[in-house]
Amino acid sequence: MNSRIDRIILVIFLGITAALAFLPNFVESEYLLRLITVVIFWIGIAGCWNMMSGYTGYIDFGPVVYFGIGSYVVAIAMTKYGIPFFPSLLLSGIMSSLVAFLVGIPTLRLRGAYFAIATFAFAEAMKQITLEFDRTFSVSFFQGSDGITLPISGHDNSFFFYCVLPVTFLVVLAHYFIEHSKFGYGLKAIKEAETAAEISGVNTTANKLGAYVSSAFFLGLFGAIEAYWITYITPSDVFNVQKTVQMVIMTLLGGMGTFLGPVVGATFLTLISEALGARFVEYYLIMIGGIIIVAILIMPNGIIGSLKIRKKFRFI
Amino acid sequence: MTGLECRKVSMKFGALAAVQMVSFSLNPGEILGMIGPNGAGKTTLLNCVIGIHKPTSGKIFLNQIDITGMKPHKICRMGLAKTSQIMEPFMAMTVFENVLVGALHGGRMRMRPATEQTEKVIELVGLKEYASKLSGSIPVPARRRLELARALASGANILLLDENMAGLNPHEIDEALEILKKIRNSGKSLIVIEHIMRVVMGISDRIIVLNYGSKIAEGFPEEVVNYETVIKAYLGDKLSSLKVA
Incomplete structure (x- = not known):
């Protein structure tokens, strides 16, 4: 156990986060600040997926549903009930985790591809429900495909930077604690051999549910922040399966079930799409596809995962 | 009784x-x-x-x-642990971590006492040389002992x-018998x-x-x-x- 190396990485991580907190004071360019915010945003979201799927090995193919629920809760709370942003934000997280709890109980009994299909189906179902609910019941609640326009915040980019940074910080920090805790060892045991974990005393249901619910809580927060940032949401935007795919790819690229995986993967993918997107507007998606394929071929366990194996170096 | x-x-x-x-x-x-x-x-x-x-x-x-009809993890925590015929170590974890899972969850211990317990059990079954190796990479006799260690770590009576x-040679069987006698004597x-x-x-x-x-x-x-x-x-x-x- 290289807990010393882990501690050094933690200190570096805390240092970088502290340094980032002062960033808006120095960065002149709004574009750069926004780009950095987006990177941090995706690190957090990919981290949410990793928290559940990376550690337990249960491939969640519908995490976007909790993102979407977060968006809708904040939108409805703010527009229909006039609740200010921060209480609404908290409400989003709580609602997302509550739904995750109820959905998790039946779906986490499924294993392998069946779990992936069930979560995917649930995400699609939620999209359809928000789309059709108002028309079916003749009410005006989710506002279907018209979407909801949130109150214009009037906040600048640094406000959202400071919204995203602490949440991502908590997500990454949660990874560190998962790595070194009883809970985390339980999750990793479930990933390796679930029955063996159960007979070794791991309460598999409670552990899986714990990971699923915490992942949903943070996704709800991110969904809420994005809704307030963009100020206009529709079901097909916030429940878009592309978000799920992006979380999965970022984590796989960085390394599943590792502390730094989502950080590296999300940074790499966001920056590279930004760099290529500006220069090769028409072809950049093809190029990114190629890069992902090559990266996965060379490093099947992701950047961090492969480093860990090649160097026989055990760190988070 | x-x-x-x-x-x-x-x-x-x-x-x-x-x-x-x-x-x-x-x-x-x-x-x-x-x-x-x-x-x-x-x-x-x-x-x-x-x-x-x-x-x-x-x-x-x-x-x-x-x-x-109780759940296996509850039964394990009540002091009844089984080693499996089909060896199922947590492959991507080290031998030490494998045993630690038993101590943490089966034994319901906190991190520090669980670590001590794990060290003791690994010593007892003679897995010290493998402790920091990945459990997927150790030979069969060691895996058998790992199964035993994981069950022991839970503190089961x-x-x-x-x-x-199964699959051990006569010499290894003798060693395993010694371990079993030690366990019984405890x-x-x-x-x-x-x-x-x-x-x-x-x-x-x-x-x-x-x-x-x-x-x-x-x-x-x-x-x-x-x-x-x-x-x-x-x-x-x-x-x-x-x-x-």
């Missing part, structure tokens, strides 16, 4: 009765050998005991508490060993399923014999091997007259 008791346990998979009306008890500090031909229902019976299967009928008591010595009771007669005969206080899911004999080791029914179960009708055992 403390210990483990099975009362008329049956387990049916569809029309197949894997275990039929088996009753037995395990006293504290005792080593109970369990033998029987392949497919006799030994593993299924133990899986019922630790909660992997819910028996179709019958009751199982641990320290006089009814544990029939009763250990169920399902062919924990006050734990064991149920040992084994095909290697030298092991079962040498270590068991009592033996029960299963065939086609039913208990066909029970007694002291030297008695049991001379029972007509047992010889028949192992050697068939024709040869039983030879009384090989």
Whole structure:
């Protein structure tokens, strides 16, 4: 156990986060600040997926549903009930985790591809429900495909930077604690051999549910922040399966079930799409596809995962 | 009376009765050998005991508490741990971490005492040299011992060993027997399923014999091997007259 190396990485991580907190004071360019915010945003979201799927090995193919629920809760709370942003934000997280709890109980009994299909189906179902609910019941609640326009915040980019940074910080920090805790060892045991974990005393249901619910809580927060940032949401935007795919790819690229995986993967993918997107507007998606394929071929366990194996170096 | 008791346990998979009306008890500090031909229902019976299967009928008591149909992790935390015949280490984790899972979750310990417990258990079963190796990369005898260590780390008072010595050579078997004796001397009771007669005969206080899911004999080791029914179960009708055992 290289807990010393882990501690050094933690200190570096805390240092970088502290340094980032002062960033808006120095960065002149709004574009750069926004780009950095987006990177941090995706690190957090990919981290949410990793928290559940990376550690337990249960491939969640519908995490976007909790993102979407977060968006809708904040939108409805703010527009229909006039609740200010921060209480609404908290409400989003709580609602997302509550739904995750109820959905998790039946779906986490499924294993392998069946779990992936069930979560995917649930995400699609939620999209359809928000789309059709108002028309079916003749009410005006989710506002279907018209979407909801949130109150214009009037906040600048640094406000959202400071919204995203602490949440991502908590997500990454949660990874560190998962790595070194009883809970985390339980999750990793479930990933390796679930029955063996159960007979070794791991309460598999409670552990899986714990990971699923915490992942949903943070996704709800991110969904809420994005809704307030963009100020206009529709079901097909916030429940878009592309978000799920992006979380999965970022984590796989960085390394599943590792502390730094989502950080590296999300940074790499966001920056590279930004760099290529500006220069090769028409072809950049093809190029990114190629890069992902090559990266996965060379490093099947992701950047961090492969480093860990090649160097026989055990760190988070 | 403390210990483990099975009362008329049956387990049916569809029309197949894997275990039929088996009753037995395990006293504290005792080593109970369990033998029987392949497919006799030994593993299924133990899986019922630790909660992997819910028996179709019958009751199982641990320290006089009814544990029939409880979840495996609860049963493990109550002090009943099993090693698996099919070795299932947590491959991507080190040997140390494997055992740690048993101590943390099975033993319901906090990180520090669990680490100490793990070190002790690894020392006891002689896995020290492998402690920091990935469990997927260690040889079979070490994996067998790892299974044992994981069960021990949970602090269970009763250990169920399902062919924990399969595939070991005579020298390794001797080492494993030494470990089992140490475990018994620390006050734990064991149920040992084994095909290697030298092991079962040498270590068991009592033996029960299963065939086609039913208990066909029970007694002291030297008695049991001379029972007509047992010889028949192992050697068939024709040869039983030879009384090989």
